[in-house]
Amino acid sequence: MFNFIRKHQRLMQLVLLVLILPSFVLIGVSGYTNYVSGDEDLVTVGDQAVTAQEYDLARRNQLNQLQRSMGGGFDPALVDTPAAKQQLLDSLVDRRALIEIATKDRFSVSDTALRQAIAANPDLQENGVFSPELYNMLLAQQGINSKDFEQSQRAELALSRVISPVVQSATLPDFVVKELENVLVETRLAQTHTIRAQDLLDQQTVSDEEIQTWYQANQDSLRLPDYVNVDYVLLNEEAAVKSVAEVKEDDLKAYYEQNKTRFVSPARIHLSHILLQPGKDNAQHQSVQQQAKELAQQAQANPAQFAELAKEHSQDKGSANSGGELGWITHGNWPAALQDAVFALKKGEVSGVIEGPDGYHIFKANDYQPQQGQAFDAVKDEITTEVRQQLAAENFAEMATKLTHMVYESPESLQAAADALGLPILKAQGVAREQVLDAKQLGATASEHEDLLEDPRVRRALYAPQSLQDKQNAGVVEIASDTIVAVRVNEFVPAHVPELTQVHDEVEKMLRQEKAVAAAQSAGQALLASLQAGETPEVEFSNEQAVSRIQPEQMPKASLDALMAVDTSQLPAYVGVELDQGYQLVKVIGQEKGELDPLISEAIHAQLQQIWSDVQERSYMAALREQLNVKQLPAAETAMATEID
DSSP: OHHHHHHTHHHHHHHHHHHHTTHHHHHHHTTHHHHTTTOOEEEEETTEEEEHHHHHHHHHHHHHHHHHHHGGGOOGGGGOSHHHHHHHHHHHHHHHHHHHHHHHTTOOOOHHHHHHHHHTOGGGEETTEEOHHHHHHHHHHHTOOHHHHHHHHHHHHHHHHHHHHHHHTOOOOHHHHHHHHHHHHEEEEEEEEEEEGGGGGGGOOOOHHHHHHHHHHTHHHHOBOOEEEEEEEEEEHHHHHHTSOOOOHHHHHHHHHHTHHHHEEOOEEEEEEEEEOOOSSHHHHHHHHHHHHHHHHHHHHOGGGHHHHHHHHOOOHHHHTTTTEEEEEETTSSOHHHHHHHTTOOTTOBOOOEEETTEEEEEEEEEEEOOEEOOHHHHHHHHHHHHHHHHHHHHHHHHHHHHHHHHHHSTTOSHHHHHHHTOOOEEEEEEESSSBOOHHHHTSOOOTTHHHHTSHHHHHHHTSHHHHTSOOOOEEEEEETTEEEEEEEEEEEOSBOOOHHHHHHHHHHHHHHHHHHHHHHHHHHHHHHHHHTTOOOOOOOOOOEEEESSOOTTOOHHHHHHHHTSOTTSSSEEEEEEETTEEEEEEEEEEEEOOOOHHHHHHHHHHHHHHHHHHHHHHHHHHHHHHTTOEEOTHHHHHHHSOOO
C-alpha cells in the first residue's frame, strides 16, 4: 500500500480533494438544510445558506490539511487572520452560489460525459490509457464505492458547467495584447545620478528634545505586545558530544585498525604469469613440473621474452593472448602462499615455479606500489572526533529520554533536568505569540538560539494554559532529529510602551536616517530644478543604458515609471524621483523601438489571458451574488472570531 502511495502521489492528492472539499457540494446538493437543522446561518445565498457548522468544519479541514502538508513548521496564526477567515467564508459562499444556480437551472451531467471525464483523468491512467485496475485499487484503499465516487465527480462536473463557459470564452482581444507588448518593449536611453541618504548620514544631528517629542507622539508604534521571557535547556549534537568522556588511546588504535582501509592504501603489484596445469597421473604431473622449471629458467634469463613465452605456453586462456597479464593485485586479496611469493618480487623480476591450487605458476612483476597512507598519529585527531560523534549519537537518545522524563517529573523548574544532563539553563527575552521581538526593542541582548524560539511549536507550548496559568514547564519540543529544546516561562510581560531609555538610541538612529533622506531628496530636487531650467550644474551621471518595462536593468520602479512618462520630443529631458533611501535623477537622451522574443511574447499572452479569465470569473461570481441576493449576517463576525477547539 505504501509503495502505491509513493508511486501515485498526485493521485492521492486528488483523492483528498475529492473526499474533503467536495463534501460541501454533496451535502448542498442532497439538502444541506436538513443536515444542519437548527444551525445558525452566516451568509444567505438565495434559498440556501452557509452555516456556522459548515464554516467551522471547513476551518478544521483547512487546518488539518495545512498541518499534514507543512508538518511541525505550520503556524496556525497564518490562517487565523481576519483576511484569511473572510477568504475561506467567501470561498464557501461562491460554492453555495454555484450549487444554487446548478440546482435551479437543473445542470446535469450524462453518464457518458461522466465516464469520459473519469477516463480522461491522467491520475487514473497507465501509459495514457484509463486503468480499471488502478481505479478499483484506489476505491478499495480509500474504503469508498464507485457510486459515491462517481456521484462526487458528477456534482463537480455539474458545478463546472455553471462557470466554465464564462471562463473559457473570455478571450483577450489581440489588439490589446499587441498594445501591451509595445508598451513593455518601448525602450529609453538614459543616465542616472543617485544621491544616497547614507552618504549624508554623518552630517545629521538629533537633539534630545526631538527624540522626546517623537517618543511622545509615537506611543502606539512603540507599543510592544504581550511577551514572555523564558528559560530553556538545549540538547543538540554539540551537547551530546560534550557528554562523551575522554576516549582511551587503545580504543582509538583499535578503531584505526578496524578502519585501516580508509586511512591506508595497501601495497599492490602489477603481474603477468604463465600457468601450466598438472596432468592426470604422477608421470604427467612430474613432466608438467619439469616443463615449468625450464620455462622459469628461460624467463629469468631473459625477462623481456616473458610475454612471448606466456602466449606460447600458458594454459590460462584468459590471459595468454595478452602475454599473461593479470593486472594490479592488491595485498590481502590472494591466498597467503601465492601472495607472499609475488610480493617478494622486485619490479621486473621473474619468480621460480610456484604451486597454486590450479597448477604451476611463473610470475613476473611488471610494476610495484608500496603501501601508502597515514599513520595512526597523523589521523589521531580525526579518529577522536569520529569516535566521540558516534558515542554522542548513542548518548543522544538516552539523554533525550531523560530530558523529557525530568521536565514532566519536575514541572516546577528546569533545574532538575539541567542538573541530570549536565546542561546549562539558557535564557531569552521577548518571545511574543507571533514572533520573537527584536532585542533592540527590549534593550536586551539577542538570544543566540533565536531561530529555535521562532519555531511555532515552541511558541505554542509557551502560551499553553499549563505554561502561563499553571506556571509549569511548557514542555519538550523536537526541532529536528538532533535538536531538542525544553522551555519554560520565567516571566510574563503584558503589552506596554518601553521606557525612552530603552529605545533612545534606536529613535535617534531613525531620526538621523529620516533627516539624511530628507536632505538627499532636497538636494536632488534642487539639482533637478537647475537642470530643467537649462543650467549646467556639476552632476556625474552614470553610463548610458537602454531600459524598458520588460528589461528595467535594476532601475527602481519609481524611476522607471517616471522615465517612461517623459515627453521625448525635446531631449535631453530630466526627471527626478524620491526613493526610500535618497533621490535619483534620470537624464533621458533617446528612445528606441524594442523587439519582443517570440517565446516571451507567448508567455506574456498566456499570463494576460489567465488574468483576463480570472477577472471574468470574479465579475461573474459578483453578478451571481447580486442575483442571489447574498447577504453576510452579523453572526458571521462572531463565527470568524471564534477559536477552533
